[in-house]
Amino acid sequence: MPRFFVAASNIGNGAALLTGSDAQHVKVLRMKLGERLVICDGNGTDHHCRITKLGDGHVEAEILETRPCPAEPTVKCTVLAGFPKGERSDYLVQKCTEVGASEIIFFVSKRCVSRPDGKGLAKKLTRWQRIAEEAAKQSGRGIIPRVSALGSFVEALDKAVKSDLALFMYETGQRISLRQALEAAGRIKSVSVITGPEGGFEQHEADIAAAAGLKLCSMGERILRCETAPVVALSAIMYATDNL
Amino acid sequence: MPRFFVAASNIGNGAALLTGSDAQHVKVLRMKLGERLVICDGNGTDHHCRITKLGDGHVEAEILETRPCPAEPTVKCTVLAGFPKGERSDYLVQKCTEVGASEIIFFVSKRCVSRPDGKGLAKKLTRWQRIAEEAAKQSGRGIIPRVSALGSFVEALDKAVKSDLALFMYETGQRISLRQALEAAGRIKSVSVITGPEGGFEQHEADIAAAAGLKLCSMGERILRCETAPVVALSAIMYATDNL
Incomplete structure (x- = not known):
C-alpha cells in the first residue's frame, strides 16, 4: 500500500491531509476516491486511511485505523x-x-x-x-x-x-x-x-x-x-x- | 597487498606466473622487483609471493609462503x-x-x-x-x-x-x-x-x-x-x- 510521511499537524480529528509533492504523488499513482493508503507521522505510528477528497494540490483521507508501524526495529x-x-x-x-x-x-x-x-x-x-x-x-x-x-x-x-x-x-x-x-x-x-x-x-x-x-x-x-x-x-x- | 587469481597450471616449483591482464595490472600498480603480492589459486589457497621477474606481458614470482585464505567463510x-x-x-x-x-x-x-x-x-x-x-x-x-x-x-x-x-x-x-x-x-x-x-x-x-x-x-x-x-x-x- 502507498505510504506517505506527513507532519503531525496534518493529522487530527480522524483525518489526514496530504499536500505538495505527496498530493502530486497520489495523482501520479492515479489513486481514486475510496482507495487505501498509509499515512505515517514519521514517529513510528501508521494511520491506515481511505481517500475522501482529491483536491487541487491536496488530498484528504479518513483515518480507519491507527497502529504502531510494525517495521520499526526494537533497537x-x-x-x-x-x-x-x-x-x-x-x-x-x-x-x-x-x-x-x-x-x-x-x-x-x-x-x-x-x-x-x-x-x-x-x-x-x-x-x-x-x-x-x-x-x-x-x-x-x-x-x-x-x-x-x-x-x-x-x-x-x-x-x-x-x-x-x-x-x-x-x-x-x-x-x-x-x-x-x-x-x-x-x-x-x-x-x-x-x-x-x-x-x-x-x-x-x-x-x-x-x-x-x-x-x-x-x-x-x-x-x-x-x-x-x-x-x-x-x-x-x-x-x-x-x-x- | 595486491591479490591475483591464477589458474593452478601457473603455480608450481615454488613459483607463480602472472600473464595477460594480471601482468598488465602489476605494471599499472608500478610494482617493482622484490615487492610482495598474494597469488591465489581460486580454490581457497593463498601463495604469498615476491616478484622475481618483470617481463613483457608476464611476471614471475617466488612463493614465500602458502596458506589457506583466512577470508573464506566456514560455510x-x-x-x-x-x-x-x-x-x-x-x-x-x-x-x-x-x-x-x-x-x-x-x-x-x-x-x-x-x-x-x-x-x-x-x-x-x-x-x-x-x-x-x-x-x-x-x-x-x-x-x-x-x-x-x-x-x-x-x-x-x-x-x-x-x-x-x-x-x-x-x-x-x-x-x-x-x-x-x-x-x-x-x-x-x-x-x-x-x-x-x-x-x-x-x-x-x-x-x-x-x-x-x-x-x-x-x-x-x-x-x-x-x-x-x-x-x-x-x-x-x-x-x-x-x-x-
Missing part, C-alpha cells in the same frame, strides 16, 4: 560513517534505511578523501535526506532516518558513546568479533556503529575510540567496502536483537 | 536470485561476493521483468563474472564466486535443496524468521538462499518451494529491495555461523 541503531566518495554515500543511506538504521551521520576522519562542507555539504544533505525518505517509504519504515554530518572524528565518538553499546569497526589489531561484542552486551535498546572511509581508520584513531569506551570490532577477514560495512553490521545487529 | 553459501532489473544485478554480485557468497545464480521466476537470454545473457554473465572477480580481489577472498543463470524457477529449487539448509525468502503468509531457521538448523556446512525479483514471488511459487523442502523465511517487517535482501540474508548467515 535504535545509529550509523556513523566516515564520508565516502561519490555515489557510495547515496548507496549507504538507501541501504541503511532499508535495513533499519534510525539515524545516519557522516563525519570527517583522517583518511577521508571526500570532505564536503558549506554549500556542497548542504546540497548533499538535502539529497541524502530525500534518498532516506524514499527508502523509508519503500521499505515500510515508521520513521525517516535523519541524515546529518559532523565536522570531526571526536564529535562522532561523543555521539556514539551515548548509545547503550558503541561499536568501532576496525580492520587490524586487537579486536573482538562483532558477534562477541553483541552477545556480551546482552539486551540493548540502542547501539551505535562507527565505520571508516575508503582507506579505513588510522591506528591512533582506533586508540582514541577505545579510550573513549567504544568496542573495537572485526567483521571477519573479508575486507568490506566502506559502503558495505555498515549494511553488514546493521544486518548482524538486527539478527542479534531478533529483528530479522 | 558454503549459494545465493539464488530472481533476475533483477538493470544495475541492481551488478550490485548484488559485488556485495554478495564481499560478504562471502560461494556461488551466485540468477533465475527466471514469474514476476521477473528482466529475462535475459541468448547473447544478452552471455554478455551479462561475462560482466557479472568480472565484477565478482574484482570484488573477490578487493575483499581478499580465496575463491571467485561463480556467477551463472538458470532458465527456470524449478531448476533453482533443485539446486537449492542440495545444500544442508535451503531458505526461501518470502514476504507474506506462514513463515519462520531467518533466525529461527538458522538456529533450528544447527551446524551446517552449506546453505542456499533464494530471493525474488522486484515484484517478489507468487503464492504458488512459495507453495512449490515449501513442498520441495525449502524453509519459507521472513527477514522482519521491512520490505527489502531485491538487491538488498540477499546481502542481508548472507550477513545474518555469516553472523549465525561465527563468520562475522
